[in-house]
Amino acid sequence: MLLLVAGLTWFALAPSPTNITLGPIEAINAISRGDPIGLIDLGILFLIATPLVRILTALAVFAQTREWKFVFVSVLVLAIIALAIFVKG
Amino acid sequence: MLAMELAFAIGILAFALLAGLLGSLLGLGGGIVIIPVLTLGFGYPMQTAIGASLMAVIASSTGSASYYVEEGLSNIRLGMVLEIATTFGSVIGALIAVYTDQYILAAAFGILLLYSASHMIRRPESTCVYKPGPCGPLDLSCSYTEKNDGKSVEYGVQKLGRGMLASLGAGGMSGLLGVGGGTIQVPVMNLWMGVPMRAACATSNFMIGVTALAGAVVYYQFGLVQPLLAGIVAVGAFFGAAVGSRVAHRINGEQLKRLFAVLMVFVAALMFLKAAGVIA
Numbered sequence: 001m002l003l004l005v006a007g008l009t010w011f012a013l014a015p016s017p018t019n020i021t022l023g024p025i026e027a028i029n030a031i032s033r034g035d036p037i038g039l040i041d042l043g044i045l046f047l048i049a050t051p052l053v054r055i056l057t058a059l060a061v062f063a064q065t066r067e068w069k070f071v072f073v074s075v076l077v078l079a080i081i082a083l084a085i086f087v088k089g
Numbered sequence: 090m091l092a093m094e095l096a097f098a099i100g101i102l103a104f105a106l107l108a109g110l111l112g113s114l115l116g117l118g119g120g121i122v123i124i125p126v127l128t129l130g131f132g133y134p135m136q137t138a139i140g141a142s143l144m145a146v147i148a149s150s151t152g153s154a155s156y157y158v159e160e161g162l163s164n165i166r167l168g169m170v171l172e173i174a175t176t177f178g179s180v181i182g183a184l185i186a187v188y189t190d191q192y193i194l195a196a197a198f199g200i201l202l203l204y205s206a207s208h209m210i211r212r213p214e215s216t217c218v219y220k221p222g223p224c225g226p227l228d229l230s231c232s233y234t235e236k237n238d239g240k241s242v243e244y245g246v247q248k249l250g251r252g253m254l255a256s257l258g259a260g261g262m263s264g265l266l267g268v269g270g271g272t273i274q275v276p277v278m279n280l281w282m283g284v285p286m287r288a289a290c291a292t293s294n295f296m297i298g299v300t301a302l303a304g305a306v307v308y309y310q311f312g313l314v315q316p317l318l319a320g321i322v323a324v325g326a327f328f329g330a331a332v333g334s335r336v337a338h339r340i341n342g343e344q345l346k347r348l349f350a351v352l353m354v355f356v357a358a359l360m361f362l363k364a365a366g367v368i369a
Contacts, residue, residue, distance in 0.1 A: 001148070001327055004320045011317065012095065021314050040320040047144060047323055048305050050151050051298035055172075058165055073169050077299070080176040084306040087184065 003043030010036035052081065098321055101131065105322045109149050109329020114336075115346055119145045119326045120268035121205055124198060125356045127318075129363065135191035135198070137315055139267030140308035143301045144319040145326035146269045150298035162291035164231040164284065167246055171256040172296055175270065176303035178260025183307035186265045192364045198266050199360035205272050206353040209346050233288055247283045255281070264304030269297035 016035045024045055030038025059074040108122035120142040127138035186194060229246040246252075255277040259270035271293045278289035308314050362368045 001324065004324050008317075008320050008324060012098075015094070021309055021312060021316055037316050040316045044144060044309075044314065044316060044319055044323070047147055047151075048302055048309065051147060051302040054295070055169075055299060058169060070166055070169060073173060077169060077172045077176055080173065080180060081303050081306065084176075084180045084183075084303050085310070087180065087307060088310040 001043070001047070003039060003046055007036050007039035007041075007043050010039060052078075055081075097131070098317075101127070101318065102321050102325045104130070105145060105325025106329040106332075108145065109326035109331075110333040111329075111349065112149060112326070113330045113333030115209065115349055119149050119330070120266070121202065121353070123322060123326070124267055125202075125360065127322075128195065129356070129359055129368070132369065133318070135194040136186060136308070136313045137318065139186060139194070139265075140305070140313040141315065141319040141322040142267035143263075143305040143308060144314065144323040146263075146267070146301040147298050147305060148323040148327040149330035150269065150294055150301070151327070162233050162288055163295040164229065164246075164288055164292045165295065167229045167231065167278075167282075167284070168292045168295045170229065170249070171252060171274075171292075172299050174253045174256035175260030175263065175274075175296055175300040178257040178262075179264035179300050179304040180307055182261035182264025182266075183304040184264075185261075187307065187311050187313065192366065194266065195360050196364035199357040199364065201262065201266055201268065202353045202357035202360060206350040206357070208272050208276070209350045209353075231288065233285075242285055242288075244283060244285055244288070248281050252277055252282045260300050260303070263297075263300045264307065267304070269293075270300055271297055 014034070014036060016037050021044070022030055022038060022041045024042070027038040027041040027045070031042070032038075055074055055077055059071060059078070062068075062070040062074060104126045105119070105123060108119040108126070111122055112119040120139075123142045123145055124135075124138045127133040127141060128135055133141075229249070230244065231246075232241050232243040234241050255273060259273040259277070262268065262273065263270040271290075274293040274296065275286075275289050278284040278292060279286050284292065305314070359368065
């Protein structure tokens, strides 16, 4: 959220014509070029990843308590999200 | 020109704040406010509005979900099992939305608004006695402590198959229309699966962010997440929801709900007009 607020403030001070998502590597390149959209895009990627951390945490707890059925369930949820990442090919 | 763009951005931020605030006061996801505002008010195409709305859903669920998990109300095991269905539904829904005409999406959103309005006025709650104990091959039973009287509430989970099917539908709706899906998920858990209302709300909150994530990834891949718009909407919804959750107990929700239900029917009518091409 901090990244997004910083990126939006930067954009308000120095607007950029970029209006597409860039992906993680290009976003970092854009920041080094001085394009605030890079920072906003990075903020969006971090935001999307937040619920992912929740699944990983639950997975770790299930593994620690040896609840293998739920480890499998968590891995399945992660696999479906991975499917979404590669769905466009 | 720049001043106009800035005014535009501030306008969207204000509505996103309002959406987050109303969402947490009325128990709805912010999407139900954000999408009509962006499409009818600011003229964005449905898919772009949905992409931004999913960011708002993730942002506003992030804060409240961790609160509920800490309180011990969320049934993480049940949430995780149902997430198999919601995430899968969300990916399929998002893929359908990407290739669907925006006028059809507007009509579908109109129907969703009508459903949400009726759900908000007569929100039924299960009156059955909660049965403790496991069912089926997965033990999803759970318990939590009531804050008011310190009593422990134990419950088992019933009708998992039906719940999974409904979750698939809720996830599909989330990916297709950019909402959280709580309006389906909460009554399903409460009325069908025998989960107490407070635990159902908390578990749904835990699930919403993950469900929206699956759909959001598809929109991002297809370039339907406009960084500036999504950034403004996410920040607004996050802070709006944060304020809303702090003032929720001080506000008479019933009157606000009735008023908002009437407004939703009106907005649904506008959505149908948009779908018919009468308004832009």
